[in-house]
Amino acid sequence: MTEQARESNRQWRLKSRPVGMVKESDFEQVSETVPDVGEGQFLVRNLFFAFEPAMRGWLNDVKSYVPPVGLGEVMRATCVGQVVESRHPDFREGELVSGVFGWQDYTLSDGQDAILRRPVVKVPAGVPPERTLGALGSTGLTAYFGMLDIGEVKAGDAVLVSGAAGATGSVAGQIARIKGASKVVGIAGGPQKCAWLVDELGFDAAIDYRKENVNARLKELFPKGIDLFFDNVGGNILDDALLNMAQFARVVICGGIAAYNEMELPPGPRNYMQIVIRRLTVRGFILIDHMQEADRARQQLAAWLASGELRGREDIQEGFENAPRTFLRLFRGENIGKQLLKVAEPPLPVVS
Amino acid sequence: MTEQARESNRQWRLKSRPVGMVKESDFEQVSETVPDVGEGQFLVRNLFFAFEPAMRGWLNDVKSYVPPVGLGEVMRATCVGQVVESRHPDFREGELVSGVFGWQDYTLSDGQDAILRRPVVKVPAGVPPERTLGALGSTGLTAYFGMLDIGEVKAGDAVLVSGAAGATGSVAGQIARIKGASKVVGIAGGPQKCAWLVDELGFDAAIDYRKENVNARLKELFPKGIDLFFDNVGGNILDDALLNMAQFARVVICGGIAAYNEMELPPGPRNYMQIVIRRLTVRGFILIDHMQEADRARQQLAAWLASGELRGREDIQEGFENAPRTFLRLFRGENIGKQLLKVAEPPLPVVS
Numbered sequence A, B: 001m002t003e004q005a006r007e008s009n010r011q012w013r014l015k016s017r018p019v020g021m022v023k024e025s026d027f028e029q030v031s032e033t034v035p036d037v038g039e040g041q042f043l044v045r046n047l048f049f050a051f052e053p054a055m056r057g058w059l060n061d062v063k064s065y066v067p068p069v070g071l072g073e074v075m076r077a078t079c080v081g082q083v084v085e086s087r088h089p090d091f092r093e094g095e096l097v098s099g100v101f102g103w104q105d106y107t108l109s110d111g112q113d114a115i116l117r118r119p120v121v122k123v124p125a126g127v128p129p130e131r132t133l134g135a136l137g138s139t140g141l142t143a144y145f146g147m148l149d150i151g152e153v154k155a156g157d158a159v160l161v162s163g164a165a166g167a168t169g170s171v172a173g174q175i176a177r178i179k180g181a182s183k184v185v186g187i188a189g190g191p192q193k194c195a196w197l198v199d200e201l202g203f204d205a206a207i208d209y210r211k212e213n214v215n216a217r218l219k220e221l222f223p224k225g226i227d228l229f230f231d232n233v234g235g236n237i238l239d240d241a242l243l244n245m246a247q248f249a250r251v252v253i254c255g256g257i258a259a260y261n262e263m264e265l266p267p268g269p270r271n272y273m274q275i276v277i278r279r280l281t282v283r284g285f286i287l288i289d290h291m292q293e294a295d296r297a298r299q300q301l302a303a304w305l306a307s308g309e310l311r312g313r314e315d316i317q318e319g320f321e322n323a324p325r326t327f328l329r330l331f332r333g334e335n336i337g338k339q340l341l342k343v344a345e346p347p348l349p350v351v352s
Helices: A129-133 A138-150 A167-178 A191-200 A214-221 A235-242 A287-307 A320-331 B129-133 B138-150 B167-178 B191-200 B214-221 B235-242 B287-307 B320-331
Strands: A009-014 A027-032 A042-051 A079-086 A096-099 A106-109 A158-162 A183-188 A205-208 A226-231 A245-253 A281-284 A314-318 A338-342 B009-014 B027-032 B042-051 B079-086 B096-099 B106-109 B158-162 B183-188 B205-208 B226-231 B245-253 B281-284 B314-318 B338-342
Touching: A009 A320, A027 A320, A042 A096, A042 A129, A042 A320, A079 A106, A079 A129, A096 A106, A096 A129, A129 A314, A129 A338, A138 A167, A138 A245, A138 A287, A158 A167, A158 A235, A167 A183, A167 A226, A167 A287, A183 A191, A183 A214, A191 A205, A205 A214, A214 A235, A226 A235, A235 A245, A314 A320, A320 A338, B009 B320, B027 B320, B042 B096, B042 B129, B042 B320, B079 B106, B079 B129, B096 B106, B096 B129, B129 B314, B129 B338, B138 B167, B138 B245, B138 B287, B158 B167, B158 B235, B167 B183, B167 B226, B167 B287, B183 B191, B183 B214, B191 B205, B205 B214, B214 B235, B226 B235, B235 B245, B314 B320, B320 B338
Parallel strands: A158 A183, A158 A226, A183 A205, A226 A245, A245 A281, A314 A338, B158 B183, B158 B226, B183 B205, B226 B245, B245 B281, B314 B338
Antiparallel strands: A009 A027, A042 A079, A042 A106, A042 A338, A079 A096, A281 B281, B009 B027, B042 B079, B042 B106, B042 B338, B079 B096
């Protein structure tokens, strides 16, 4: 690559810790020289950034399952990119790869991400790179393990998914359908999302939480109660679901986007004593604990995608300068399916 | 029995549904004629009433795991009494029996309780009748199934119990100790309760939530996190515990006395997202689902009591007229161990 290109590695860095709703001004754009590639390293040109609600949690200075993003550090994000220079035996120039490369044009890698030491993954031949970040990426895997290993969905279950038009929820609901759930209902915001769930993804029904009385609709749709609730949202939706669970039912807590941007932790589920009254099992999980099974899961997801049983959808915005703005789309409920930002075309011919 | 005695069956009936904290005036005392004993029935003279926080829930007009006590109905309660007249083949005059007989002098029974159709149980020979309501009664059984079947306590677990000086908590903590927990800590209110837990029941430590910073003490006592939390309280104590759970730990929700007398449901656990962050499993349960195993459990509890590994304690008030007042002791945290009210001596020689 030319010296000129090396001089312009644009980055979005965390400028200030968000207080309440994350703002574009919490990030600042800077330019750095592209780093030199040392022995055992390779340089990635990032093509797509992926966005997930959990990234909001990484911005808080609290102990959690991963360390927070430091002030002044490049914003952490999973990306797909192309290897443009390599001194690593396992990675060749032109290959497409996925990893935690961050909001920047170029990332130097040794084959593992710097935070969790997870391996950089190659995009399989024939798979659109954006799909690697969606149904085959961390949100698809989260749906897979959450619905199957944690929720233990089985044929005949009446299943509810919140955040159902999001990247995780949309895959989770479809997996429940594939596994023979007797009913799959999604909760989402707005008629467009609800129509997509029912008309294209095969959900049995969708509840528009912005317009409908969720509790009343749940009573109507689940006269015998919900056997499995896969929750991405929390807040009032969790409370309404708790009032409509079947006895001995399961709740998978995957996320709680309703509270991610609150300045102070909002009250928890008022109806949590339903856990006792209805003898519920409530389980939380995080994808990183399941990565040893990720290959198996990706193969299954890819097979379902190939057969048409599972549909992926990406919401692709464009332009490096729009990274913070695109992140905010998640919290405004603007995305349908996986939120991505396309930042470049592959500079080299793709090899695999 | 004489006609005169039959004419004086005192009862405490539910007069009004409590709003907020239950009051003595929510009950009214009336007198009824003692009913005639029909074929297949027997008459019980009640000797002890047992009190449990869950009884507060039965006073609310909401759908739950048991129907509410109706206005004008005798207050529902588990009791020990003596069979004083019998036309039932399995029950003889003079036998001591336990069942859901309610706050009244005399109860007519057909051998099952009227609400849940659970069998009336005979007090085993040699067992003090009050113990049948305590460590061998519903609270002891609740501790047993909650700690073993739901919490799956195992050797080496670091265990926390809230409401630890109550009837259920005190037995739950001792079972954890018997099963080889590496540490058993109880949370209770006041120095007398805390001293009892440590000095007499063998808890490793006790936290006085009225005087101590629970979160700080938990951090100190559980540097590697809590493996199993058995919660009877909810509220701030649950929130503090959630911040101190080990990864992949278990929370058993047995009750939530902190909220039972609130006029409106208070906020739930603010820190519930720790379920995700720490990958917790939270389970609720109710004793009635485990009654087919009750005999086995009672035998084990009786064996532990006999060997001295388990200690029971009853807090015995006296006098029929004090039933509502004694009930209130639970919510003021006045009882240590099982709250009972003695209402009579056995009128007949005890046979077994």
